[in-house]
Amino acid sequence: MATQADHSVSHGAVKAQGGRRRWSLSVRMLTAIVVALVFLIPVFWMLLTSVSADGDIFTFPPKLWPAWDWSNYARAWNASPWMKYFSNTVLIAGCVVALTLATSLLAGFAFAVMRFRGRGLMFLVVMSVMMVPQTVLLIPNFIIAQQLGWYDTYLIQIIPWGASVFGIFLLRQFFVTLPRELFEAAELDGASPLRMLFSVAAPLAAPSLVLVGLNSFMGSWNSFVWPYIMTKSDSVRPIEVGLQAFYGTEGTDWTGLCAAVTFTTLPIIVLFLFLQKYFVTGAYGTQGSVRG
Amino acid sequence: MSQHAFSRRNFMHAAAATSVMAAAAAALTACGGGSSAASTSSQSVPADSNEPATIVFMEAMSSGAQKEALAKMTADFMAKYPNIKVDLQEQPDYGTLQTKINAQAAAGTPPTIAQVYGNWADEFAKSEVIVPLDAYVAKSDDYKNFYDGIKADLKLSDGKTWMWPFNKSVVVQYYNSTMVPEAPKTWDDFAAAAKKASTNGVVALAIDPGSSSGPAGGTAMFEILAQANGDAVFADDGTPQFTKDGVVKALDYLVDLKKAGALVLGTKYPGQVALGGGTGAFDISSVASYPFNLKAVGGKFTMGVAGLPSGPKGTANQLAGTNIALFAKATDAEKAAAWKYMQFLTSPEQMAYWVSMTGYLPVSKTTLDVQTFKDYAAKNAFVLEATKQLDNAKSLPSKSWVNQASGSLAQALTDAVNGTSSSKDALSKAQDAATKAMKAAS
Structure with missing residues (x-):
C-alpha cells in the first residue's frame, strides 16, 4: 500500500513537475516570440515599404499585400554609387575594427595587469573622454583635419576612431578578473609583457574582443555625421551618406529609402548571424572564460 | 520649406x-x-x-x-x-x-x-x-x-x-477634398471644418512643433496664427513678445483644436503622413511640400491646395x-x-x-x-x-537668437497642447527663455 501510495505520489509529482516545465517552456516560448516580433516587425515593415506603391505607404491599416513595385529598388540603386560606398565602408570599418582591437587590447592589458606610476589617474583621464559630447568638438576637429591635410580622405575616417574608450574599459575589466597567478607563472617562464598579452591574456579575451570588434564595426558602418562633415567626395564616403539621397527638405522618399536600407543593411545582418554566438558570449560570458 | x-x-x-x-x-x-x-x-x-x-x-x-x-x-x-x-x-x-x-x-x-x-x-x-x-x-x-x-x-x-x-x-493648406469640399477662408472656418472632419478615426490636423533645440513646421504655423491675430511673436528687431494677446489666443486656438480631437502632435512630417494615409484632413506646410504630398496621396483622392485662411487682422504668412x-x-x-x-x-x-x-x-x-x-x-x-503673398510675407527676424527663441515657443506649444501647462504659463516661461537667449547673443 505504502509503496503504491509512494508511487502514485511520486507519479503525481513527476506529472505536476512535467506540467510546470511545459508551462514554463510555453511562457518562455511565448515571450521569445513576442520579443522576436517586436524586432522583426520593423524589418518586415521596411521590406513591405520597399516594394509598395507611393500612395500605399501611409494607408492605415497598412496593406499587408504590397504592390510589388520593384522599380523602387532600381531607383534606389541608381541614386548613389553604392558599390563605391560599399567598398569604402568595408575598408573604413575593417581598419577601424583592427585598430580598435589593437588599442583596446594593449591599453586594457596595461591598465589591468601592468604596474606603473599614475595608472589609476591615466585610466580616469581615458574614461573622462566619454563625458565630452562629440558634437562640441566637431569644429575644432575639422580645423585639425584641415591642418593635417586629412580632410576628404580615408585617414580622417579611420585614425580618430582607432581607439575606443568602451573597448579599453571592457578589456580592462575582463583582464582584472583573471588570476594574477597566470601572469606570474608566465613571468617565471621568462615571458615578456607582450608575450603574456598575446599568448596568455588575448586568447582568453576572445569573446570580449569579438564584442568590441562588432561594436566598433557597427559604429563605423552606421557613422554619418563625421564622414559628412569631414569629406566631400563620393570616392571616400561611406554607405550611410548615400542614404541621405532619399531625404528631402520637405519630405522623404520612403519607398526608395527602404529599398536602399534593405540592400545596405543585408551585409551587417549576415555578419551578425554568423557571429551572434560570439556576440552573446562576449556580452554575457566573460566570467565563464575566466573560470576556464 | x-x-x-x-x-x-x-x-x-x-x-x-x-x-x-x-x-x-x-x-x-x-x-x-x-x-x-x-x-x-x-x-x-x-x-x-x-x-x-x-x-x-x-x-x-x-x-x-x-x-x-x-x-x-x-x-x-x-x-x-x-x-x-x-x-x-x-x-x-x-x-x-x-x-x-x-x-x-x-x-x-x-x-x-x-x-x-x-x-x-x-x-x-x-x-x-x-x-x-x-x-x-x-x-x-x-x-x-x-x-x-x-x-x-x-x-x-x-x-x-x-x-x-x-x-x-510660403505656407499653404493642403486638404483632402473628400473630407473638406472647400478650403476654409478664415481660421474660424478652419477650426469648424477640422472639428467636423475629425470623426471615425480621423484627426484633421497633425503638426510637428519640433523641439527646444529645433523648432519645426508646427511652430511656424503657430507663429503665423499669432500674426493673423495681430501680434507677431518677434518684434522687427528680434525681441520676443510671446505674452502678447494675439500669441496667447493663437495657442489657445490650438489647445481648443486638441481638446476637440481635431489636432495631434507628431514628428517627421505628420501632416503629410496623415493626409496621405487618409487619417488627416489637412496639412499646413510649405508650398514646396507639394510634390511630396502629391506622392503621399498617390491619387487616392483629390488633394486641394489653397492659401492660408485669414485671421481677425487679415492673412498672415511666413516667408521661408x-x-x-x-x-x-x-x-x-x-x-x-x-x-x-x-x-x-x-x-x-x-x-x-x-x-x-x-x-x-x-x-x-x-x-x-x-x-x-x-x-x-x-x-x-x-x-x-x-x-501673390511674396509681396507681404515676412521671414522671422534675421537675428542669431531667433532659432533658439522659436525653440522655446515649440516647447510652449507642446506643453500647452499636451495639457501640462496653460497657454499663458507656457508662453511666459518661453518668453523668459527667449529673452535670456537674446541677451546671451547680444
Missing part, C-alpha cells in the same frame, strides 16, 4: 548644430579678421573676365526633384560659361549645412557661395565672412523685378543687402527658404563667376524651370511671363495665389 524645416529631419542634426553654435561663433569671430579683402572687394563688383574659375556652392538640395533641378541648371550654366566650373557640395539638411559652413569658415576654407538663412547670415556678416551685395544688386537687371518681400528678405538689420534669393516659399551668400575669401575671379551663377539661377527662364520642378515660388515677377511657368500654373493654380 521653412526655417524650421531642418529640425523635422531625422536625428540630432539640429542638436548638433545647436551644440556647435558657441564654438562656431567663437571660431568665426576669430577668423573674421582675415577679411581685409572682404572690406575692399565688397565695395565694388569684380570686373568680369574670361579667366577660368571654379566656384564651390554648398547647398542642401540633396534629394529628389530639388537635386535633379539644381544639377541641370548648373550643367546648363557651365555649358553657357565653359570657363566656369561649379562644384555642387550638397549637404543632407540645413543643420548639417550650417555646421559644415561654420567649420569650413572657421578653418579658413569657406565655400565660394552657400545657401544661408538670415540668422546665419547675420553671424557671418558680423564676422566679415561674407560680403555685402549692394554694389552687385545695383548692377542687376533682375533685382528690380523681385517681389518686395523677397527684396526685404535679402537685407540684414544694418540695411545692407547681404544675400541673393534662391529657394523661397534660404538665400545665397557670397564668401569673402573668394578671389575676384571666383566672385565674378559666382555672381554670374547667382544671377543665372534667378533669371526668369531658370527660375520658371526651378519652380515647375520643385514647387518653390518664383522670386521675380518676370518669371510669371515664361511659358514654362504658365504651363505649371495652369495645372497648379494655387501657385499664383501663393506667389
Whole structure:
C-alpha cells in the first residue's frame, strides 16, 4: 500500500513537475516570440515599404499585400554609387575594427595587469573622454583635419576612431578578473609583457574582443555625421551618406529609402548571424572564460 | 520649406548644430579678421573676365526633384560659361549645412557661395565672412523685378543687402477634398471644418512643433496664427513678445483644436503622413511640400491646395527658404563667376524651370511671363495665389537668437497642447527663455 501510495505520489509529482516545465517552456516560448516580433516587425515593415506603391505607404491599416513595385529598388540603386560606398565602408570599418582591437587590447592589458606610476589617474583621464559630447568638438576637429591635410580622405575616417574608450574599459575589466597567478607563472617562464598579452591574456579575451570588434564595426558602418562633415567626395564616403539621397527638405522618399536600407543593411545582418554566438558570449560570458 | 524645416529631419542634426553654435561663433569671430579683402572687394563688383574659375556652392538640395533641378541648371550654366566650373557640395539638411559652413569658415576654407538663412547670415556678416551685395544688386537687371518681400528678405538689420534669393516659399493648406469640399477662408472656418472632419478615426490636423533645440513646421504655423491675430511673436528687431494677446489666443486656438480631437502632435512630417494615409484632413506646410504630398496621396483622392485662411487682422504668412551668400575669401575671379551663377539661377527662364520642378515660388515677377511657368500654373493654380503673398510675407527676424527663441515657443506649444501647462504659463516661461537667449547673443 505504502509503496503504491509512494508511487502514485511520486507519479503525481513527476506529472505536476512535467506540467510546470511545459508551462514554463510555453511562457518562455511565448515571450521569445513576442520579443522576436517586436524586432522583426520593423524589418518586415521596411521590406513591405520597399516594394509598395507611393500612395500605399501611409494607408492605415497598412496593406499587408504590397504592390510589388520593384522599380523602387532600381531607383534606389541608381541614386548613389553604392558599390563605391560599399567598398569604402568595408575598408573604413575593417581598419577601424583592427585598430580598435589593437588599442583596446594593449591599453586594457596595461591598465589591468601592468604596474606603473599614475595608472589609476591615466585610466580616469581615458574614461573622462566619454563625458565630452562629440558634437562640441566637431569644429575644432575639422580645423585639425584641415591642418593635417586629412580632410576628404580615408585617414580622417579611420585614425580618430582607432581607439575606443568602451573597448579599453571592457578589456580592462575582463583582464582584472583573471588570476594574477597566470601572469606570474608566465613571468617565471621568462615571458615578456607582450608575450603574456598575446599568448596568455588575448586568447582568453576572445569573446570580449569579438564584442568590441562588432561594436566598433557597427559604429563605423552606421557613422554619418563625421564622414559628412569631414569629406566631400563620393570616392571616400561611406554607405550611410548615400542614404541621405532619399531625404528631402520637405519630405522623404520612403519607398526608395527602404529599398536602399534593405540592400545596405543585408551585409551587417549576415555578419551578425554568423557571429551572434560570439556576440552573446562576449556580452554575457566573460566570467565563464575566466573560470576556464 | 521653412526655417524650421531642418529640425523635422531625422536625428540630432539640429542638436548638433545647436551644440556647435558657441564654438562656431567663437571660431568665426576669430577668423573674421582675415577679411581685409572682404572690406575692399565688397565695395565694388569684380570686373568680369574670361579667366577660368571654379566656384564651390554648398547647398542642401540633396534629394529628389530639388537635386535633379539644381544639377541641370548648373550643367546648363557651365555649358553657357565653359570657363566656369561649379562644384555642387550638397549637404543632407540645413543643420548639417550650417555646421559644415561654420567649420569650413572657421578653418579658413569657406565655400565660394552657400545657401544661408538670415540668422546665419547675420553671424557671418558680423564676422566679415561674407560680403555685402549692394554694389552687385545695383548692377542687376533682375533685382528690380523681385517681389518686395523677397527684396526685404535679402537685407540684414544694418540695411545692407547681404544675400541673393534662391529657394523661397510660403505656407499653404493642403486638404483632402473628400473630407473638406472647400478650403476654409478664415481660421474660424478652419477650426469648424477640422472639428467636423475629425470623426471615425480621423484627426484633421497633425503638426510637428519640433523641439527646444529645433523648432519645426508646427511652430511656424503657430507663429503665423499669432500674426493673423495681430501680434507677431518677434518684434522687427528680434525681441520676443510671446505674452502678447494675439500669441496667447493663437495657442489657445490650438489647445481648443486638441481638446476637440481635431489636432495631434507628431514628428517627421505628420501632416503629410496623415493626409496621405487618409487619417488627416489637412496639412499646413510649405508650398514646396507639394510634390511630396502629391506622392503621399498617390491619387487616392483629390488633394486641394489653397492659401492660408485669414485671421481677425487679415492673412498672415511666413516667408521661408534660404538665400545665397557670397564668401569673402573668394578671389575676384571666383566672385565674378559666382555672381554670374547667382544671377543665372534667378533669371526668369531658370527660375520658371526651378519652380515647375520643385514647387518653390518664383522670386521675380518676370518669371510669371515664361511659358514654362504658365504651363505649371495652369495645372497648379494655387501657385499664383501663393506667389501673390511674396509681396507681404515676412521671414522671422534675421537675428542669431531667433532659432533658439522659436525653440522655446515649440516647447510652449507642446506643453500647452499636451495639457501640462496653460497657454499663458507656457508662453511666459518661453518668453523668459527667449529673452535670456537674446541677451546671451547680444
